Amino acid sequence: MYDLKQHFLDRLGTHIDALHSAQKAFLSGSDDAVESIRRIAHSLKGSGGTYGFPSVTELAQSVEEAPAEELESALRALLDHLISLRTSSRGDKSVILIVEDSPEDQAILQAIFPESDYRVYVAGTAAEAQEILTRHSIHIILLDLILPDSDGRNLLVKFRESPQTVHTPVIILSAKDSPQTKTECFALGANEYFVKPVDAEVLATAVRAKLDQAQKIKSELRIDALTELPNRAALQEEFLRYKAQSQRHETPLSLAMLDLDHFKQVNDTYGHLIGDQVLQYFSRHLVRSLRKSDFVARWGGEEFVALLHNSTPEGGQGALEKLARRLKEKPFQSTGDAAVTIPITFSAGITEVTATKSINDAISDADELLYLGKHSGRDQILTRKSDIKERPRSILVAEDDELTADFILHRLKKSGYEITHYANGAEALKSAQSNTFDLIILDVKMPGMDGFEVLRNLRKDSRNNSVPIIMLTSMGRENDIVKGLDWGANDYMLKPFSATELLARIHRLLK
Structure with missing residues (x-):
């Protein structure tokens, strides 16, 4: 089932990046940073309790309420705890593909995404990027628009046409700053657009946010809504x-x-x-x-x-x-x-x-x-080693008319069914309550207990409340039909009936 705690842990990276950025600004003397820190802490205070992390709630509340002189130490304690939670929960690293032809920009981007947190592949051309995608599963793509062998927009179109990358987040990194270029990239399927030179902290936070969002969508697409099992x-x-x-x-x-x-x-x-x-x-x-x-x-x-x-x-x-x-x-x-x-x-x-x-x-x-x-x-x-012996399907027949009973028993036995017959409703009920039958046939009018009373008692019994039941009634007794269906019968047959019709209805109910 979808793990709500894991969902919270998957999203921690975005909060950690944002707090690190605010912490740096706070240490530089920014007044706005204090408000940002407290706002993020307030968000964590609520979500920590919701997702089952009371320790996060407690530390975030300390940051939110800390006086100015204690804010730094409270923030450090919260960050240390969040990083510890994230590190202990994290499995495989997120995989980034950088498509960038400039060696200088390649180095800058690789420095933003350290090996301790990410696995990074670098392609200098569109051809290299497509070759990497044939060999590795990529979680997010950073794409420059100016490449030696292709316009980055053409490569973006190929990403969105490929089943492998149709849902992979793509962030454009380009010196092109015109509104037309930006709107075209978004129309072609880009998720974000950054104009070079990029702010390292903002880009790192954006990448983490897109990875978290993609993981959430992927998790939801993999979950059956009714049972919450994987689909x-x-x-x-x-x-x-x-x-x-x-x-x-x-x-x-x-x-x-x-x-x-x-x-x-x-x-x-x-x-x-x-x-x-x-x-x-x-x-x-x-x-x-x-x-x-x-x-x-x-x-x-x-x-x-x-x-x-x-x-x-x-x-x-x-x-x-x-x-x-x-x-x-x-x-x-x-x-x-x-x-x-x-x-x-x-x-x-x-x-x-x-x-x-x-x-x-x-x-x-x-x-x-x-x-x-x-x-x-x-x-x-x-299993393949099981001793498979197909047993005959068992049917209980409660019918007091001797001719009708003989007709039913003859045809059902001839078709391979195992039949138990009673002419008395009370005896039939007692047998059904102590034995297992695949299907039950009840006549409406019987001595001892009529078919309706037998039906009512069977549907109260956990052994028989879902066993298929066919009611038999005389021609013209439509009230009997309605009453039987209301009380839980699966089907009815009007006397006289053909053997072919009876067998077809039994087969349908036992299918």
Whole structure:
């Protein structure tokens, strides 16, 4: 899930640069610098508490309230703390491409962006810049307009036409100061425009701000809005990283695809709001069940994918089986006046990611196993080593009319279904409450308990509140149809009906 603390840490560089600049001005005797320092400290005081850094809030408040003679020491303490937080959280360095033909300007720009904070590549021509981009992932580009082999504006157009750099921030550095040149560059996709000679501190702050902004946008584009899990685009990026790490360290890597069972029925029965809450509930438990080194993403709909670091498919199978048991122990419960309890099961396929296997290959393999799990009764977690035995789908039939019951049982058994039959509604209910069925067929009129009462009790039972139910009613009893659908039936059939129609409806509900 998107980490709000990390978002705050990612943006710290801009505040640090701004405070350093204000500190320098303050030590030079600038009165305006005092107001600037206190204003930045006020901003940090609020955001520190919001994002879970009370120490930042406390130190920023000290700066904001410090008397003039203590301001310098308070500011130094705040800066030291911010730099420490940023250093401890930072992973890979930001990568800058400088496209500049002047050796003097190259040296000046490289001095602004030290190796301790950045990895910098320098190109003296447009051709060199494009060659560097084929070999390295660049986070921001500083572009001069006057190059030996091209107008910088033509190169800017190429940056915006390339999928690799279409979203990469580009800052123009040029001696050209005309409004026409500036507006053209912005129209072509430039993010900032600096006229040479540039102010080193302002440029450094602008670069940091653009990097922070780009990182935030990238993070948001990689996050599924509903579950706050990484999305499909993020998974495709992480797959390459996990696969490379697996090959480098010669450790196993597995990919699991998970799909919630009967999720369409949850939406149909309870509405999409409850369905969304079920997806959120499942995603939280999935993340908690796996290790921090694993990667979980929402693939789409009710499908999720997990990259299992340093794990064989059988090892991943054990982890997901624990998740399945946890969900059975703690079914989803909604809140509010009309609270409902919904049991959650899922099917999953887990495949090994080999050196030659692409993400599409891995997804296809896992999906094939997932499909087998669905058709062997759902609530299955399969690998290539699993003993896959497709069990017949089980149907409970509650029908007291002997001729109708014989007709249904004959056709369903012939089609491979496992049938349990009762002529009494109360007995059928008792069986459903102690056994698991894939589908239930209820006649409206039965001795012991009519079909409506059985239906009402089934929908109160966590075992059966999402099992597909077909109601059988006599021709002309439209009130029965409306009542059954209102009470939670998934479908109805009017007697007499054909075997073909009955099988088609059963197939649709079990799909």
